[in-house]
Amino acid sequence: MREHEGGVSEAIGYIIIFGLVMTGIGLITLYGYPVLMQQETSANIKNMEQTMIVLQNDIKSLTYKLVPYKETTLRVSGGSLTLVNRTSMDQTFTISYNGGSVVTGFLPGELRFRSAKDDTVITLENGAVIERQVGQTGSFMLAEPRWYVDDYAGSRTLVVNLVELGSLMDTPILSQTGVGTVRLRHYQTLFWNPPSVAPPGGGQAVITYSPSTMENSAYDYSQAWRNFLTDPNGLAMTETGPNTNVYIRDGINNVIVKKYDLIVEEI
Numbered sequence: 001m002r003e004h005e006g007g008v009s010e011a012i013g014y015i016i017i018f019g020l021v022m023t024g025i026g027l028i029t030l031y032g033y034p035v036l037m038q039q040e041t042s043a044n045i046k047n048m049e050q051t052m053i054v055l056q057n058d059i060k061s062l063t064y065k066l067v068p069y070k071e072t073t074l075r076v077s078g079g080s081l082t083l084v085n086r087t088s089m090d091q092t093f094t095i096s097y098n099g100g101s102v103v104t105g106f107l108p109g110e111l112r113f114r115s116a117k118d119d120t121v122i123t124l125e126n127g128a129v130i131e132r133q134v135g136q137t138g139s140f141m142l143a144e145p146r147w148y149v150d151d152y153a154g155s156r157t158l159v160v161n162l163v164e165l166g167s168l169m170d171t172p173i174l175s176q177t178g179v180g181t182v183r184l185r186h187y188q189t190l191f192w193n194p195p196s197v198a199p200p201g202g203g204q205a206v207i208t209y210s211p212s213t214m215e216n217s218a219y220d221y222s223q224a225w226r227n228f229l230t231d232p233n234g235l236a237m238t239e240t241g242p243n244t245n246v247y248i249r250d251g252i253n254n255v256i257v258k259k260y261d262l263i264v265e266e267i
Helices: 003-063 222-229
Strands: 069-084 092-097 098-104 110-115 120-125 129-131 141-143 148-150 158-166 173-194 203-210 246-251 254-266
Touching: 003 069, 003 110, 003 120, 003 129, 003 141, 003 158, 003 173, 003 254, 092 254, 098 158, 098 254, 129 222, 141 222, 158 246, 203 222
Parallel strands: 158 254
Antiparallel strands: 069 110, 069 173, 092 098, 092 203, 110 120, 120 129, 129 141, 148 158, 173 254, 203 246
């Protein structure tokens, strides 16, 4: 082989190798990078699901175990964690018994995580951890609240534990991203019983959920509450009509409602 022909061969080889390298980088960028980003987003969502359940356990300690104060350090990535004060939300719960009001227009407030990548919403509301996708109609519960029907000694009692989340000075919204601390404090507990006495065979209990209409119903958790309230192994209530969000159960002898007011001191 002549000397100048060897140089041409090396140049062609270099161009071919360089082209293969660039093609490989392009393929990784085109197909691999989105997969890596999706894996990162999924990891962030899983982390926040676990974090919300930890916060739910903190709330259980503050309410049912009467612990006065809880503090949890957590990491928020891929989105933001926000306290929506009870006074700045538009979804309510109403409970009645035999036509008499027990609780009217209860505003729970919520701790809400919203992903910056895929608009997943994970919320801690009224003792339940709920997840949904913005733009989709459905939602589901990751962890249920402590609402139940007690059939002890033949006396069927509906027990509802309401959890209200607020902040000092009624600040509408507190938010954080990154590493931070959530401080929760028990403020007070209120008890309600129905004003009417149960008739023979029990009366009718009614729970009404009025979903949020904010941001085109992005924070509407109707399906999650529907699945929970109508679960035959749980409260076994019946919805009065398609998507009415009004649930009834007959044969209830008593209704006990406890409302726990919690203060979020820092987030």
